Amino acid sequence: MLENTILVTGSAGFIGSNFVIDWIKAGLGKVVSLDKLTYAGNLDNLATVIDHPQHEFVRGDIADRALVNKLLLEHKPRAILNFAAESHVDRSIHGPEDFIQTNVVGTFHLLEEARAYWDSCKDMQDPAGNSFKFLHISTDEVYGTLEPQSPAFSEMTAYAPNSPYSASKAASDHLVRAYHHTYGLPVLTTNCSNNYGPHHFPEKLIPLCLLNALAGKPLPIYGDGQQIRDWLYVKDHCSAIRKVLEAGKTGETYNVGGWNEKTNLEVVKVLCQILNEMQPRADGLGYESQITYVQDRPGHDRHYAIDASKIERELGWKPSETFETGIRKTVQWYLEHQDWVQNVLNGDYRQWVAKHYDGN
Ligand code: NAD
Ligand code: DAU
Numbered sequence: 001m002l003e004n005t006i007l008v009t010g011s012a013g014f015i016g017s018n019f020v021i022d023w024i025k026a027g028l029g030k031v032v033s034l035d036k037l038t039y040a041g042n043l044d045n046l047a048t049v050i051d052h053p054q055h056e057f058v059r060g061d062i063a064d065r066a067l068v069n070k071l072l073l074e075h076k077p078r079a080i081l082n083f084a085a086e087s088h089v090d091r092s093i094h095g096p097e098d099f100i101q102t103n104v105v106g107t108f109h110l111l112e113e114a115r116a117y118w119d120s121c122k123d124m125q126d127p128a129g130n131s132f133k134f135l136h137i138s139t140d141e142v143y144g145t146l147e148p149q150s151p152a153f154s155e156m157t158a159y160a161p162n163s164p165y166s167a168s169k170a171a172s173d174h175l176v177r178a179y180h181h182t183y184g185l186p187v188l189t190t191n192c193s194n195n196y197g198p199h200h201f202p203e204k205l206i207p208l209c210l211l212n213a214l215a216g217k218p219l220p221i222y223g224d225g226q227q228i229r230d231w232l233y234v235k236d237h238c239s240a241i242r243k244v245l246e247a248g249k250t251g252e253t254y255n256v257g258g259w260n261e262k263t264n265l266e267v268v269k270v271l272c273q274i275l276n277e278m279q280p281r282a283d284g285l286g287y288e289s290q291i292t293y294v295q296d297r298p299g300h301d302r303h304y305a306i307d308a309s310k311i312e313r314e315l316g317w318k319p320s321e322t323f324e325t326g327i328r329k330t331v332q333w334y335l336e337h338q339d340w341v342q343n344v345l346n347g348d349y350r351q352w353v354a355k356h357y358d359g360n
Helices: 014-025 065-075 089-094 097-121 164-183 205-214 234-247 264-278 309-315 323-336 338-345 348-357
Strands: 005-009 030-035 055-059 079-082 133-139 187-192 194-196 219-222 228-233 253-256 261-263 291-294
Touching: 005 014, 005 065, 014 030, 014 234, 030 065, 055 065, 065 097, 079 097, 079 234, 089 097, 089 164, 097 133, 097 164, 133 164, 133 234, 164 187, 187 234, 194 234, 194 323, 205 219, 205 264, 205 323, 219 264, 228 234, 228 264, 228 323, 234 253, 234 309, 253 309, 261 264, 264 291, 264 323, 323 338, 338 348
Parallel strands: 005 030, 005 079, 030 055, 079 133, 133 187, 187 253, 194 228, 219 291
Antiparallel strands: 228 261
8 A cells, every 4th residue: 555655856945845845734644855955955945844743854866776765665655756956057057967967867767766666556556545656847948948929838849958957857857758658657747937936046046136135236137138937936836736746647747837927137127126115225226226237148048938728727727826926925035034044145054964964
């Protein structure tokens, strides 16, 4: 018999931690959290659930087959949710190797262990009658840049990844697809647009500009700032993943988006306006005065847009937040969580990991 337990990888990162917290708070069952605690993994993100009886944290690599095998046999989860990844496009441009190792090789090893586990539990179900599923969390960046006049990315759009990050995610998506087609592994894949919200690491546009604004530093806009992204509040992404896990059809992919297309410049200006209202600068100037145009990202995709009609039509999922409501909640969260901000900015969360896990 399978347990009402899920194995969540990448659980100490931005989206994984929001997902685990929401899952535990909703009383949906036990979570075994597996995270390597790279620079992006922060146990502060899991602080509210770390000692919860329904949560167990394990530090480890998705590429460590012996560890994954042990966790699967010990906990008999009804699902694996794979959030673990190297996630930052700029880092992938400067050093792609970790992206290949985790996103491609790591996902491959995880799939191999999932396949062996599934072979042993094919006919088993959890107490609610669910059989095993492997849910892979991916990105809209696999579709490449949208040409002018082209419709938004649908699940039928051909993959055309342009950065080492998106190429590594595309490779992992293809492996997931192949494990279904070849071995019958019950997989689901979600491809989501840009998330924002609590726990977002301040290397990404929104938290970087938010914290730079408050620190009186420049708000760096790549190129002309007219690149367009679709933005989704992280809790809405989490609700979409729960929906796909419970009601999605195995072998299918689901695009997830917020119907919130904005240029980067618009995003930063909205952020500045909210900060002007919530925490005005002492000198009376607006935060917009800190906007600084900098050199563009090499190979920068001009436009992403997600057609999320399949998940809405087939599974009845819709986002709860507009960009305006979500960004306000986000600013509020950062203003109210100065401890989290300081631990990230001064690296204390890394020192804790070094002491507790690396013996330094
Ligand atoms: P993140 O960088 O904040 O977190 C990634 C987490 O994975 C970290 O906790 C890190 O320690 C962990 N990790 C990295 N390598 C690992 C390994 N080898 N083994 C175990 N754990 C490892 O990323 P995020 O923004 O939370 O993204 C989560 C997932 O969602 C990724 O797969 C990403 O591609 C996808 N995604 C992100 C967005 C977004 O806007 N952030 C949008 C769509 C899809
Ligand atoms: O589209 C989904 C993707 O969104 C996810 O798959 C990635 O994991 C996630 O990091 C995010 O990728 P982006 O490259 O879109 O996110 P980022 O916040 O780095 O950049 C958003 C946009 O803002 C992008 O067009 C680049 C631009 N930018 C970014 C930074 C960090 C700037 O103009 N200035 C900056 O300083």
